[in-house]
Amino acid sequence: xxxxxxxxxxxxxxxxxxxxxxxxxxxxxxxxxxxxxxxxxxxxxxxxxxxxxxxxxxxxxxxxxxxxxxxxxxxxxxxxxxxxxxxxxxxxxxxxxxxxxxxxxxxxxxxxxxxxxxxxxxxxxxxxxxxxxxx
Numbered sequence: 001x002x003x004x005x006x007x008x009x010x011x012x013x014x015x016x017x018x019x020x021x022x023x024x025x026x027x028x029x030x031x032x033x034x035x036x037x038x039x040x041x042x043x044x045x046x047x048x049x050x051x052x053x054x055x056x057x058x059x060x061x062x063x064x065x066x067x068x069x070x071x072x073x074x075x076x077x078x079x080x081x082x083x084x085x086x087x088x089x090x091x092x093x094x095x096x097x098x099x100x101x102x103x104x105x106x107x108x109x110x111x112x113x114x115x116x117x118x119x120x121x122x123x124x125x126x127x128x129x130x131x132x133x134x135x
Contacts, residue, residue: 027067
């Protein structure tokens with residue numbers, strides 16, 4: 001699944017809250033939202049936490065679990081519209097760059113070894129011809 005920007009995910013999450021609240025007649029739980037959106041519970045929890053910290057949604061304590069309601073839908077417009085680069089993405093890019101450097105270094109060493117082998121065989125052939133010509 002391609003990465004969506006926070007603006008898109010925020011609007012999608014709030015829309016799911018509204019639809020589920022209308023459908024069930026009560027604010028939805030996080031697992032209901034995740035199931036409705038076909039998100040993993042972890043991904044839904046991450047989006048939920050971002051929106052909660054931004055004041056866009058609020059948690060209503062229920063008897064067994066927390067339920068989610070829309071607090072301030074206008075704050076959704078403040079969400080960034082570009083995809084965020086995470087630390088994991090940055091670390092992955094750094095690792096790939098280092099791996100490419102290592103691959104280039106290995107290739108360079110292989111080329112040097114091939115050149116040395118070629119020079120060694122050329123030297124042995126020259127010596128062998130010289131020894132054969134003496135006899």
